[in-house]
Structures are given as structure tokens and as C-alpha cells.
Amino acid sequence: MFMTLNSYIKSNITRLAPVYDTSESRWLIRIILEKLKGWSQTDIMIKGDQDVSAELQFSIDAIIARLLRNEPIQYILGETYWHGLTLKVTPAVLIPRVETSELVDIIVNENKSKDLAVLDMCTGSGCIAIALARTLPFPTVTGVDISEDALHIAGENAALCKVKIHFLKSDVLKPINLPEKSYDIIVSLSSISKFMWDG
The missing domain is CATH 1.10.8.10 (Ubiquitin-associated (UBA) domain)
Known part of the structure; x- marks a missing residue:
């Protein structure tokens, strides 16, 4: 009809x-x-x-x-618009929230130095890692997640947003073999730690 x-x-x-x-x-x-x-x-x-x-x-x-x-x-x-980005999402990852966008803004506003090493724990869709890779000045960004499906989505999102991020599969509650010896910023969903990670 x-x-x-x-x-x-x-x-x-x-x-x-x-x-x-x-x-x-x-x-x-x-x-x-x-x-x-x-x-x-x-x-x-x-x-x-x-x-x-x-x-x-x-x-x-x-x-x-x-x-x-x-x-x-x-x-x-199959997608969401968040922090100026169109990102793929599936039930394998959380849908990025407004509060997470605000976290990204706080990190960017408080970190003006170039070439910072950033670690995004439990990266999920890769939203935080991608937003930081796009907005911080020349950062090195690593995203870690235990889920292969989540890392696949994060990798697709990074490619769509044209940013370079090293994604790593690992359980964050266990020792991780990270690509950097230390990190200036460690972020995980709703918290941020500004300290050096010695691995």
C-alpha cells in the first residue's frame, strides 16, 4: 500500500x-x-x-x-557519528558515549606537546585512540583489546579515518608486551592516567 x-x-x-x-x-x-x-x-x-x-x-x-x-x-x-567521526559499530563493541567525547577533549586540552606516546586500554571500536590520533600533535598511539572482533572493528575504523594506530590483542589484566617502553598518556574508557608505563 x-x-x-x-x-x-x-x-x-x-x-x-x-x-x-x-x-x-x-x-x-x-x-x-x-x-x-x-x-x-x-x-x-x-x-x-x-x-x-x-x-x-x-x-x-x-x-x-x-x-x-x-x-x-x-x-x-552499523555506524555511529561521534566526535566528528563516522565509526563502524557492532554488538562486539560499545557504542561511544558523549562522556567519552568529553574525555578526549580533556586529554587534548591538557596535552599540547608533540610526539606523545598514547596507550588506549580496552580500545573497543577504537574511538578514543582514533580521536586522539587525529587531534593530538603527531602522537604514537597503541590500542589494546582482548577481543579479536573488537580489534577488527577498530582497525576498520582507523583505516576509514585515515590514522595510523598499532592495535594489539591482549588481556589488560595480564603482563603485556607493548611496542613502546613508556607512555605519556594511558587512557581506559572513563579514566585517564598521566604517568609513565614502564614495560
Whole structure:
């Protein structure tokens, strides 16, 4: 059954009501349309009276069904926008949070020296390592994680963001054979230690 885009959006806002409020639902539908069709908010407004194809309805319906099962939209779409970066994410890694972006800003603001050695423990998607590699002046960055799947995602993200990072598989609770003898910055998710790591 064909519907105009405006009508289809309204129907999906109603479908999402048990899980999301109206503003969240509108935001979700907007980023779904941006991902599937490349449409901006302006495009959506212009196309409001146009019919939505059956193919597009099928694709969106599948995503809505997953949202109603409480799957994060980032995992459904396979990516997230964070700290000015578009990063791949899967259930193998945590979705980067706003607080983590703030941590990166603190590190950058407090460390103006060049050529700093940075160690990102439990790197996950590589978000912190990548952001620091892009914003610190000429750093050497190492990311460590125990998960092979996480390291694969982190490596893909580093390549997409065009930064060089040494990723290493290891359990951070055990002795690690690190590529640098010492580190100026050691960061792990929500904490930062500014001390030398003698390995």
C-alpha cells in the first residue's frame, strides 16, 4: 500500500510510541532516511507529499521492528557519528558515549606537546585512540583489546579515518608486551592516567 512520506512518518511515530517519545521517533526516522536514501531534513520536507515506494517501506519496516525490540539504532545501521567521526559499530563493541567525547577533549586540552606516546586500554571500536590520533600533535598511539572482533572493528575504523594506530590483542589484566617502553598518556574508557608505563 502506497503512502505519502508524511503519512508514513506519522504512522511510524505511532508504531514507535511504546518505546520512544515523539521527538526521539522523529530523530530515528530522520537518520534512517538519511542512511537509506541520503536525504537531509530539507529533502524529507520537500518530499513529504510524494509516495513512499514499497521497497523503502519494507526496509524501514524491518528497522522499526528491530527498534521495537530495543536494539540500538547504531547497531542496526552499523555506524555511529561521534566526535566528528563516522565509526563502524557492532554488538562486539560499545557504542561511544558523549562522556567519552568529553574525555578526549580533556586529554587534548591538557596535552599540547608533540610526539606523545598514547596507550588506549580496552580500545573497543577504537574511538578514543582514533580521536586522539587525529587531534593530538603527531602522537604514537597503541590500542589494546582482548577481543579479536573488537580489534577488527577498530582497525576498520582507523583505516576509514585515515590514522595510523598499532592495535594489539591482549588481556589488560595480564603482563603485556607493548611496542613502546613508556607512555605519556594511558587512557581506559572513563579514566585517564598521566604517568609513565614502564614495560
